[in-house]
Amino acid sequence: MAVSAFQSLPGFRDFLPRDFAVRQYLHETWRATARRHGFVEYETPLLEDTELYLKKSGGELSTQLFRFEDQGGRDITLRPEVTASLARLAADHQRHFPKPLKWFEIGQCFRYEKPQKGRGREFFQFNVDLLGESSAVADAELLSVAIDTMRAFGFAKEDYQVRVSDRQAWANFANQRGLDSEQLAQFLQIVDKLERDKAEVLESKLAALGLTLTEVQAFIADPANASESYRILLADLAARGLAEFVRWDLSIVRGLAYYTGLVFEVFDAKNSMRAVAGGGRYDTLISTISDGKVDLPATGFAMGDYVIRNLIEETPHALMQMEVWLQRHQAGCDVYVVVDREEHRADALRLITSLRTAGVAVDYALTSAKLGKQLQRAEQSGARLALIVGEDASRYTAKILSSRSETSFAANDVVEAVVEFLQGPDGPLLA
Amino acid sequence: MAVSAFQSLPGFRDFLPRDFAVRQYLHETWRATARRHGFVEYETPLLEDTELYLKKSGGELSTQLFRFEDQGGRDITLRPEVTASLARLAADHQRHFPKPLKWFEIGQCFRYEKPQKGRGREFFQFNVDLLGESSAVADAELLSVAIDTMRAFGFAKEDYQVRVSDRQAWANFANQRGLDSEQLAQFLQIVDKLERDKAEVLESKLAALGLTLTEVQAFIADPANASESYRILLADLAARGLAEFVRWDLSIVRGLAYYTGLVFEVFDAKNSMRAVAGGGRYDTLISTISDGKVDLPATGFAMGDYVIRNLIEETPHALMQMEVWLQRHQAGCDVYVVVDREEHRADALRLITSLRTAGVAVDYALTSAKLGKQLQRAEQSGARLALIVGEDASRYTAKILSSRSETSFAANDVVEAVVEFLQGPDGPLLA
Numbered sequence: 028m029a030v031s032a033f034q035s036l037p038g039f040r041d042f043l044p045r046d047f048a049v050r051q052y053l054h055e056t057w058r059a060t061a062r063r064h065g066f067v068e069y070e071t072p073l074l075e076d077t078e079l080y081l082k083k084s085g086g087e088l089s090t091q092l093f094r095f096e097d098q099g100g101r102d103i104t105l106r107p108e109v110t111a112s113l114a115r116l117a118a119d120h121q122r123h124f125p126k127p128l129k130w131f132e133i134g135q136c137f138r139y140e141k142p143q144k145g146r147g148r149e150f151f152q153f154n155v156d157l158l159g160e161s162s163a164v165a166d167a168e169l170l171s172v173a174i175d176t177m178r179a180f181g182f183a184k185e186d187y188q189v190r191v192s193d194r195q196a197w198a199n200f201a202n203q204r205g206l207d208s209e210q211l212a213q214f215l216q217i218v219d220k221l222e223r224d225k226a227e228v229l230e231s232k233l234a235a236l237g238l239t240l241t242e243v244q245a246f247i248a249d250p251a252n253a254s255e256s257y258r259i260l261l262a263d264l265a266a267r268g269l270a271e272f273v274r275w276d277l278s279i280v281r282g283l284a285y286y287t288g289l290v291f292e293v294f295d296a297k298n299s300m301r302a303v304a305g306g307g308r309y310d311t312l313i314s315t316i317s318d319g320k321v322d323l324p325a326t327g328f329a330m331g332d333y334v335i336r337n338l339i340e341e342t343p344h345a346l347m348q349m350e351v352w353l354q355r356h357q358a359g360c361d362v363y364v365v366v367d368r369e370e371h372r373a374d375a376l377r378l379i380t381s382l383r384t385a386g387v388a389v390d391y392a393l394t395s396a397k398l399g400k401q402l403q404r405a406e407q408s409g410a411r412l413a414l415i416v417g418e419d420a421s422r423y424t425a426k427i428l429s430s431r432s433e434t435s436f437a438a439n440d441v442v443e444a445v446v447e448f449l450q451g452p453d454g455p456l457l458a
Numbered sequence: 459m460a461v462s463a464f465q466s467l468p469g470f471r472d473f474l475p476r477d478f479a480v481r482q483y484l485h486e487t488w489r490a491t492a493r494r495h496g497f498v499e500y501e502t503p504l505l506e507d508t509e510l511y512l513k514k515s516g517g518e519l520s521t522q523l524f525r526f527e528d529q530g531g532r533d534i535t536l537r538p539e540v541t542a543s544l545a546r547l548a549a550d551h552q553r554h555f556p557k558p559l560k561w562f563e564i565g566q567c568f569r570y571e572k573p574q575k576g577r578g579r580e581f582f583q584f585n586v587d588l589l590g591e592s593s594a595v596a597d598a599e600l601l602s603v604a605i606d607t608m609r610a611f612g613f614a615k616e617d618y619q620v621r622v623s624d625r626q627a628w629a630n631f632a633n634q635r636g637l638d639s640e641q642l643a644q645f646l647q648i649v650d651k652l653e654r655d656k657a658e659v660l661e662s663k664l665a666a667l668g669l670t671l672t673e674v675q676a677f678i679a680d681p682a683n684a685s686e687s688y689r690i691l692l693a694d695l696a697a698r699g700l701a702e703f704v705r706w707d708l709s710i711v712r713g714l715a716y717y718t719g720l721v722f723e724v725f726d727a728k729n730s731m732r733a734v735a736g737g738g739r740y741d742t743l744i745s746t747i748s749d750g751k752v753d754l755p756a757t758g759f760a761m762g763d764y765v766i767r768n769l770i771e772e773t774p775h776a777l778m779q780m781e782v783w784l785q786r787h788q789a790g791c792d793v794y795v796v797v798d799r800e801e802h803r804a805d806a807l808r809l810i811t812s813l814r815t816a817g818v819a820v821d822y823a824l825t826s827a828k829l830g831k832q833l834q835r836a837e838q839s840g841a842r843l844a845l846i847v848g849e850d851a852s853r854y855t856a857k858i859l860s861s862r863s864e865t866s867f868a869a870n871d872v873v874e875a876v877v878e879f880l881q882g883p884d885g886p887l888l889a
Contacts, residue, residue: 035546036532063819065790068479069475070473073566074580078464105536114462149505165824168824175814266803359560377699391496
């Protein structure tokens with residue numbers, strides 16, 4: 028593979044045209060879903076003051092930073108996630124916008140992790156955030172985006188599950204048992220690993236806090252522990268016809284320190300992958316970032332591009348939908364212009380320019396080539412029409428490449444006729 | 459402005475929704491133009507092995523790198539430009555694609571420069587490259603993309619100029635005067651500064667190579683020195699009706715070392731800014747990057763987002779076109795659903811979900827708000843329709859916000875009626 032004297036860095040992807048088209052499919056689907064829900068797009072910088080991330084995220088993330096000193100001696104970091112920057116932006120600019128803010132970002136993030144299936148050192152993340160509303164109805168609107176995103180990718184209800192929890196329920200649990208806030212933080216880390224750690228390990232960690240695994244499991248199992256926020260959330264989702272997509276599950280707490288209330292994760296139905304998406308309330312983060320100057324309740328979620336792509340590729344109906352999209356969007360052009368003899372090249376260039384000016388995507392052989400070779404290239408290009416510029420200056424022969432049939436267009440209105448053809452059953456223009 | 463305890467780094471931009479929409483306008487216009495010309499999109503990584511850039515670009519660029527050591531001890535750099543990565547990609551993968559490759563990338567690049575008007579420490583660059591064709595007809599196709607890009611932004615012929623030159627002409631000049639290849643490289647650096655350096659400085663630099671400013675100026679002034687490649691380029695552009703957009707100008711040589719033949723730059727007509735775009739042939743770069751294993755002639759150009767945005771903002775007809783686009787694309791939603799009393803909220807949520815499922819972008823007040831407040835928010839949102847969910851479950855009152863007129867839709871086919879309304883003269887759906 029590596030012919031060049033250089034290789035891409037481990038965990039970094041080259042997006043060749045097909046991979047780029049897959050990426051566009053993911054991004055365009057994310058974008059369309061967010062916009063259907065009335066969210067508008069923004070983007071924060073790829074590099075920030077390192078302190079911003081240390082102050083906000085802490086924990087595991089701070090060991091995975093692409094962190095360095097720039098030529099001006101600044102301690103800077105490639106963003107490992109977007110929420111810290113969003114909090115900075117919101118603190119500085121929120122007063123210019125009516126509330127709530129419904130904002131989304133599709134951006135690349137960087138973490139120095141071991142590259143493996145479902146994880147690279149860079150990834151794209153779809154971030155959807157709703158700032159300025161503390162009621163759980165805001166979380167319902169976010170869950171609606173998450174569920175609609177899965178629907179837009181072609182997933183059926185059976186393909187995935189959304190598990191919702193509330194850190195407030197655990198805060199009450201901890202409070203009743205006399206834990207302080209530091210112990211609560213430790214406790215949440217233990218709950219976060221309930222499904223992964225062995226029972227002995229869990230038992231011993233919980234014992235240090237004066238708790239038993241049995242009482243924790245009993246608390247999780249009792250539906251009466253569902254929080255009031257969850258009830259509001261569920262009633263709102265029920266009105267949308269979406270209640271059946273979510274279930275209460277106190278074992279979900281999310282890793283990051285800053286969550287304050289409702290949290291949720293989306294999993295594949297087999298639960299064989301990392302979470303497809305996750306998020307929750309972070310009502311105090313903007314206050315933290317602004318040293319208390321702005322107090323704005325907030326909730327949000329993120330979906331990365333690795334896991335969703337794997338899940339699409341492992342789900343036949345979602346994969347088929349993507350393939351249909353790719354077939355349509357990967358074509359190099361709408362029309363391939365064939366020059367039958369070199370003395371007609373100037374005519375062909377004129378035609379090509381007119382078609383492009385009308386919005387048609389056109390390709391052609393740059394230099395002299397046999398007719399058969401040009402028609403072969405036309406097929407490879409994904410064009411739907413090959414237009415042959417030949418002897419008869421008043422008409423062009425046209426080969427319809429999908430049906431391998433032939434027609435012709437009068438030269439004097441060829442642009443209109445081609446546009447009309449392309450707007451027909453063969454689908455919309457590329458450009 | 460800065461309420462938060464953090465600031466964005468100098469030279470790095472926060473794209474708030476309006477700035478993001480401007481950025482989308484630039485990117486979508488670039489993308490559509492490239493696709494009309496049969497180019498397909500790819501993207502290379504943001505980080506690469508530093509050596510890739512040192513080997514290829516050298517010179518000034520190598521002093522402006524965001525360069526650092528990662529946790530694995532690698533010497534890595536945030537890309538200052540895209541062509542080096544493209545050469546790596548082409549060397550490794552070209553054999554899987556029919557030639558020529560017509561590829562484009564829209565990507566962010568990073569240079570540690572002094573932030574000022576028209577220049578930041580990050581910028582987006584539109585890179586259009588054509589690999590595998592050595593004839594100047596390939597350069598003509600590229601120039602057609604560059605000119606069509608300007609047209610697509612609404613610029614008239616009088617707003618800008620394209621100056622074309624050929625390093626081969628200077629190589630012949632140098633050869634006739636007995637300069638070796640190192641002296642030629644020095645000489646080209648002098649020519650590159652002809653318009654900026656003082657005559658005395660130029661005279662003294664040229665004298666060191668045994669040349670005079672007079673003979674250099676005479677060589678530039680003589681149209682007979684136009685190269686054969688330029689003649690081929692011009693004939694091709696003439697057939698497209700584009701010859702009048704370009705002029706021969708030997709004072710253009712481009713700064714980077716790797717150019718080998720035709721080079722060009724696009725300037726604003728007043729020549730008051732940095733070049734809007736620039737590029738040229740780099741027939742030996744892929745061979746250099748692959749240690750001679752792949753030999754692929756290549757030509758390409760790049761356009762950054764800073765200068766073109768400034769030029770649009772200073773050109774009234776181009777600015778107006780952008781504003782019209784922004785007005786259409788910045789709206790938060792198509793339809794704002796108004797909940798007249800809280801007992802109708804469940805009905806409203808059901809309606810909202812149905813509209814979104816049909817592809818309509820919908821927003822609404824998350825919590826109880828007065829009717830007037832909701833209608834005000836509907837206007838702010840940019841929606842074209844406010845749908846009021848009220849007492850009569852069989853009909854919805856609809857306010858057409860552009861004309862401030864009122865109509866109503868039957869509840870049983872409201873989704874179809876709203877979609878039809880939005881596809882009418884009020885323009886296409888957002889999502």
